[in-house]
Amino acid sequence: MDIGFSPEETHFREECRDWLHAHVPAEKRPLDAADAIGFDKAWQRRLFDAGWAGINWPTDYGGRGLSIVQQVIWLEEYAAAHAPWIGANFVGVNHGGPTLILNASEEQKAYHLPRILKGEAIWCQGFSEPGAGSDLAGIKTRGRIEGDELVINGSKIWTSFAHVADWQELVLRTEEGSLRHKGLSWAICDMHAPGITVRPIRKMSGQTEFAEVFYDDVRIPLTNVVGGLGNGWKVAMSTLSFERGTGFIADQVKQSHEIEELIAAARANGMIKDDRIAGHLAQLRAEVAAVRAMTYRNISEVVRTGQPGPEASVIRLFTSELGQRLERMAVLLMGEAIIDFAYGDDDAVGDYLRGFAATIAGGTAQIQRDIIGERLLGLPKSR
């Protein structure tokens, strides 16, 4: 075991640092998805043109074909440079693209992957439904096969960036009368197709970032199914493994800067003299260190075996709850200034309120605990 990097990796780190230093935009990323979309697309395009998009994606589809370790180095430098959140490109870059790389046909990959990397195509995730949240297998949105088309009816909810997206990872029931995990398919849905209605939903932080999506006889080509008709559950699980396994490395890395900023803030306003706060900050700093160690361990596992270990869900749970503890501490350090929070403010309170998503989106903390209990500890399945 070692925590050192090779000369090649160190050189790569310097390249990342230099480029980011010169190119990170001075302006802040807008908070609302509708306002941010232009910013997100332009920044992603800039990353692509400079060779920083898809660092560990295959070269055939516009990636760099480098190692996942180099991807992590990039993200470490990205966070250190305070580069903007990936925003609307999250789904495409972090789990839509990786799902396609693993499961899609040559045609699907050749069309979609470069568009994702260039920031030309925004993706959203159509998994949750009003009646199927944690119980994902309860999906009711259906796709009727008519000739070489799927005719889609139903609705999805909590779909981040739906109102600005071009494509969607859509999990739907393609076998009539099928139950639970059977008869589902994972399809690429054109968000501009006739019959789609998007109703944006405002979050408690004030942003309009997710939405409800309704499908009324929406027609998409049957060739948009990924991984074969009826294999939707398996493909969806690979999407979730990317989302939960490696999708949040950027967040994990960012925490190491957030804790240092909190300690500096507590020193500056004198609150560190409060024993309780100092103790709490010391604890958080140890936990943030563990997140990096867990991330490195997970990445080492990917390098060794080709996939994240079962402990990936442990990291996801630990990181999301730690993120909320950090956000709560930031708000605590603000004191009564929290009272002045208003929609549109881009401050620690906004981060704190947005942070509630961390233990809900992508599988609730409760579901993550079920997974850890069942897959890691071998406890009986509750469902």
Added chain:
Amino acid sequence: MDLTPNDEQIAFQTATTDWCREHMALEAARDRPDGLWDQLEAMGLPRLTAPEANGGLALDHATEALVFAELGRFLAPIGLLSSAVANRWFAEPFDGKVALALTVEEPGPLRVLDPVDSAAVLLLQPGSVRVFDIPDRFLNQMTRQQHVTAHRPTIDLSTMQSEQGWATTAVWTEDDVRPPLHLQLLAAAYAVGCADAARDMAADYARLREQFDRPIGWFQALKHMCSDMAVRAAAARSQLYYAACALDENAADAAFHVAAAKRLADQGALDNGRANIQVHGGIGMTDEAAAHLPLKRAHLLQFIAPAAREALLA
């Protein structure tokens, strides 16, 4: 960068676990067989990182931490921690077990852990470790009373203790931050093992014990308690690996990473120890069952090279 053990390390780890299961079961922690220390010595366990000139194996701290986490899982003798540190950092090899004194300021007296059949005792001081003899009798400088060195039990049923004065003859390390960090790292490894032991005991029981016609681990209330135990153990173990590598590299921030490992490991051991008893229900509260053993060990470990807030904020 690689934070997963290699094949050789995994083999060593597995062999240690297998040996412990057979010869040093956790359930038998209060009644260790005579000659256990000689067997641990014969396997080289107190000398994994000691120089070859002293009969050591000259392995790295990463391998040592892996092995000590396994030993900690079976509540191995506390004296292994201090012996490993003494054998690593002093030129003159120590003959036999070196007990461990809790940090105390002069003039003492010292609280010595695992003194039975120990020839010397190691004391952690700021920036240094010090080794004293263990005298047969001593004068308590505070009370001016003469004492015969006697052995008493501790809360950890596998560990005895004694008291002794602040001896004047001693050897110590100088100008090297690593010896104290080494002790803290190994104590963290023991605590990681302790957290693992509690987690596994709870999960085993939750799979077997039935109520309402099903294993209690079916219920989310129990399942999630066990999952939290797994999370605490995983976080502490990952940080332990990172800290061991940082110490091997003599990294500038090694002191922080070792302290973080100790903090998380201590918390994991304590919280998992408590949760394990809750998962066991009535039987968990008994002397007869083993559920209390990891908890009691955890309470002892938190006083061995504890992680100071200053180190975590430095």
